[in-house]
Amino acid sequence: MSALDDKINQHFAGLVVRKDLVKTVKGNATVPSYVLEYLLGQYCATNDEATIQTGIETVKEILRKHYVHRNEAGLVRSTIKEKGRHKVIDRISVSLNDKDDVYEAEFANLGIKKVLINAGTVKAHQKLLVSSVWCIADLEYEYSEEKSGSPWVLASLKPIQISRFDLDGYLAARKQFSTDEWIDLLIQSLGFNPQMFGKRNKLLQLIRLIPFCERNYNLIELGPKGTGKSHVYSEFSPHGILISGGEVTVPKLFVHNGTGKLGLVGYWDVVAFDEFAGKQKRVDKALVDIMKNYMANKSFSRGVETLGAEASMVFVGNTDHTVPYMLKHSDLFDPLPEKFHDSAFLDRIHYYIPGWEVDVIRGEMYSDGYGFVVDYLGEILRTLRGDDFSDRYKKRFSLSNEISSRDRDGINKTFSGLMKIIFPNDDASDAEIEEVLRYAIEGRKRVKDQLLRMDHTYPEVRFAYQSSDGQEVLVHTLEEEEYPSQYHRQLAADISLQELPFDVMGVAPVAHAAPAMEMLASPMNAAAGSDLVLKEQHLVFHENQRGVSFDKLFGPYLATSKRIVVTDPYLRAFHQLRNLMELMETISKQKSPDDEVAVHVVTVEDEFNGDRQTESLQKIADACAEVGIQFTWVYDTTNTLHDRDISTDLGWKIVLSRGLDVFQRFELNDAFSFANRLQQHRPCKAFNVTYVHDIRQEHSIG
Structure with missing residues (x-):
């Protein structure tokens, strides 16, 4: 083990797992990482090799006996019938049968429906009503001659997530790590080898976690295929859900006006839209309108009633063109469907992760070191949603007066989220606070700069901050440094290139602003x-x-x-x-x-x-x-x-x-x-x- 791994096991004993073990036990089981790490955390959260090997065999045996493969569903159903009772690991959802006034569960892989479940269990785990949840369940088989009766009986159900944790212990242990060590621990917790990433790439990975610890945070990431954009939202936490961009409707996402059934935003901390890009995709205009209102006001309407929710929204999609091509011919939101390529909608985005900077994931980039059991880290981040770190920079730095309230909101929420993730004890140095602030400003600036290209009614903004000694620092995006001739221009249809000044953004062409390559x-x-x-x-x-x-x-x-x-x-x-x-x-x-x-x-x-x-x-x-x-x-x-x-x-x-x-x-x-x-x-x-x-x-x- 490395010195960092020794330190991790010393201060977080029983809460971390060796990340390569997930692949070892997964086999052909199509289960999220947090399910496997939940099991590994029960038996392999140690650095003792003998215990680890024993634990691996135990977890493999649990998966062999209780995980339901779709192609073996018939065998499992037969086992339940013959034994009378059997434990299964499956994705379970629940619906209300209003004709019989009962709740009924459906097991996705096992392929059975209308399994009676008591109201108390449903009330304790309401996410079952809006989406499938991975659970460990005891199923019984009792044959009934009634035609409408179901022989399947749910004896017990437990969602796969930890039940308790010690936040104070987490904060106390954080103090034992330097900032670089802590960032590397978090990167290993995501399953990656920190030695394969630079500091900027590590922070871009951590920004993906902000929706889990910041309420109503709106994030977009567009980039090439294979960079792991959706991985963290499908595998990281039982409090987030990843859905296909083309599969969502207003009732599913917000509320069904006919039944009054609350949608995904009412039950999940993070709702992520996969494959969000695609110009030819058909999009419901009503969905765009209600999303605009929710992303801006944290509320949505149900008839005459207005409801609020705290779910963060994440949009991930693939780009079809290079960055300079998009800047020359359109903008960095170019891949989005036409109805989402809307300035009012995009102005609600707090941060744009430049997915083209993230490397395509290769085999050697995965970690074999120790990291948090992701479910444990997910619970910690969920608890931190109640804290607000957005004012932590204000004693030392202040934002430019030209930055609007909506821009400030995006910057503040990103700053707050990164601070919670990296400095949960609120003990960052001035230099560290400044670095986090620059990243927060850059991501919102990337959004606003593209809006200026799309809609010329937006006022130009000087994205800068001042230190307490009065020194002003301008913030630039990396693509602005790399491609200044394409970045600082409007579309040819709107303005002649001969009329275009060098200083489109109101930034004087001084040495600080001039890109190094120029x-x-x-x-x-x-x-x-x-x-x-x-x-x-x-x-x-x-x-x-x-x-x-x-x-x-x-x-x-x-x-x-x-x-x-x-x-x-x-x-x-x-x-x-x-x-x-x-x-x-x-x-x-x-x-x-x-x-x-x-x-x-x-x-x-x-x-x-x-x-x-x-x-x-x-x-x-x-x-x-x-x-x-x-x-x-x-x-x-x-x-x-x-x-x-x-x-x-x-x-x-x-x-x-x-x-x-x-x-x-x-x-x-x-x-x-x-x-x-x-x-x-x-x-x-x-x-x-x-x-x-x-x-x-x-x-x-x-």
Whole structure:
């Protein structure tokens, strides 16, 4: 186990489970993760390997004996008949038979209906009336000669969710973890390996949890297929329900005016709409109208009566086009059905998760470490719905006066939700509060910026905040940094491109607002000749930013150089040495075929795999010799090497905060991936580059 896993088991003994066990016990059972983890939490919530193995066998035996597979339903029904009584795990729903004045249960996998259930059980578990709930139930078989009678009798029923927990104990244990450790624990609780995600991607994953701890929170996530958008809403908690976007009606979602039966929003904490995108989908206009009212006012009408509810609404769907394509031709809400592509509806959205930043889930991204039993965490988050952390930033920061009350509401609810998830003890530092506030502002800004493109009657907004010392900070979305020419424009049908100013958003074109990629000189071939003027500058790149390449970052500054020194103590792992080889490719593009360039690398020998490192560096040297690059290297033995930079004989020094290791993980062996073939398609880590020129250093490096 890792040090973090040891710490998790020390402070949350009996409340955590090893996440790879879910796959071990699941087999072909189509049950949500929270059902399996409920069982694993009963028998495997420990770090003792012998107990875990015994517990796994126990859980497998329970599933074998009691979980109902649809194709084995007949066998299970026969077992109940022969034994007279048998325990089953199944999805159960209940309806009222008003003719006979009784409640009747239906077992989805078992395939039986009209099972009598007493009113007390229904009253205790009212969700059974509006949707299927996973339960452990004791069923009895008593044959009756009455034609209308049912032989099935429900002896007992228990929804699969924990019955009690200690919030104070949870808060006390949280104090034993640093912020980074706590975030990693939460990511492992979701089933993912935190080592495979950057800080920004981790926070985007946690934003998906806000609807579970924040009442009436409206969230949308649109992005490519396979990024796990709907997973958390179907697998994470028994308090959330995932429904297909095309399967919902006004009576099912809100209230049936004929029967008075309350809909999903009255019983679930989170109602998530899967496959919400699709321009050709037919949508009931009445549903859109009532959803607008509910998302804005937390209420809906039933005839002359107005009812309230606390369910959060989540909309997830797939995009068909790239981000720059959507920005050029429409907006980031482009995939939605026409009736939902409505500014009044979308203005109710509190946060837009940029799904295109989330990696497609791969096998190595799953965790084998310890995380909370998800049902336990789900109950904790549900309890925190009653708290309000939305004012926690106001002692240190204030929002711009230009931000409207609806925008403030979205920002405040996101801020409150993230604070509850990461800092439930309300002990965040000023820097941590500021980081959460920036994420909260960014998600609402993404919504509002698209509304400005769709409906020009919306006023322009300066999304900024001020610290207590009066310093103003503008907030930008990542796609605004990556694609400024497409982002800061209205559709061609509405305004001529010649009339479009640079400052569409009311943001002055100062260095802070200018995207880093815009400030880079275009790559050029020195052999072709050019009047390009290089300049000293400092560029900041954000996590998940794309469009970065060594050709753009370094190419112009290395052109015409004859001697280059690369200093980086971390050229050890395969991906780091591959980065070095790709830098050699950039240098080869800049040099004339009839010239030679000397490149000298200063690094540190890997104490565990030094032979492999030396072999790889020699392979690079051999390859470089074929294209006119004299590649040499040396291992620094002083144990004082910390600098990461590239220096040239023309006096340029490029200071690198992360060395050459600026790209996030990608599949190195996938020959059919653009991220593998072209650097500009890879998401970046957060890093910065400083270009400094010292004429005294020209021709001085060896």
